Amino acid sequence: MFGNLRQYDSIFKPKFIFATSKFYSIKAASKFEETDLPGYIAYSNTDDLKLFYDLLRDFEKDASSYFINTRPNKLAELIAKYMGTKMRAANKSYNDADFDKLMDRTILLFQFIQERGAGFTLKLEGMSRDMDISKDTLQALRTGTKELEASMFEAFVL
Known part of the structure; x- marks a missing residue:
């Protein structure tokens, strides 16, 4: 919706980035306190891998949709x-x-x-x-x- 109104960059994006960084800072600190260093590294790498595959899946879906809708x-x-x-x-x-x-x-x-x-x-x-x-x-x-x-x-x- 914000993208269609061309308000994404000025209204939504700064608030979203601030809230996201705050959320993940708190989450990382609490996870680091719960586990030892090797456990935290394994947890971080798992999240990064999941994020990578989620982004890859979304890219493939968007690319397929774009290709199909061009013709x-x-x-x-x-x-x-x-x-x-x-x-x-x-x-x-x-x-x-x-x-x-x-x-x-x-x-x-x-x-x-x-x-x-x-x-x-x-x-x-x-x-x-x-x-x-x-x-x-x-x-x-x-x-x-x-x-x-x-x-x-x-x-x-x-």
């Missing part, structure tokens, strides 16, 4: 091609559980897209609904064909 239509195009290929293969080899797992993993990419609204997800929901209708129609066709075959070959004895 959002490209992501949709690539996902559509990928899912089209998988759906064609799904008719032959995938079962429903495997295909649902694949859909869940693919949909995770959509969380990185910033400009997604009702229209964006509407097409995705429509695709899912069409797949369900197609599956139901195919099942009804198979059932109807079996019933038709059984009724065509009735023999009457006079």
Whole structure:
């Protein structure tokens, strides 16, 4: 919020840095009193390593989001091609559980897209609904064909 109002540097940042340095000074002093020197060094290094991995994770997430949002239509195009290929293969080899797992993993990419609204997800929901209708129609066709075959070959004895 402060960043959007362009007040971050003048209002929030100085207070935040002061409060953070005060908090960590108190925390470091109390931890140093609780443990011996080797224990404190191990504690400090663990916190530094955790901080490093947290920063790395955040950087990867932000970089992925930036990359995806520079060309959002490209992501949709690539996902559509990928899912089209998988759906064609799904008719032959995938079962429903495997295909649902694949859909869940693919949909995770959509969380990185910033400009997604009702229209964006509407097409995705429509695709899912069409797949369900197609599956139901195919099942009804198979059932109807079996019933038709059984009724065509009735023999009457006079």
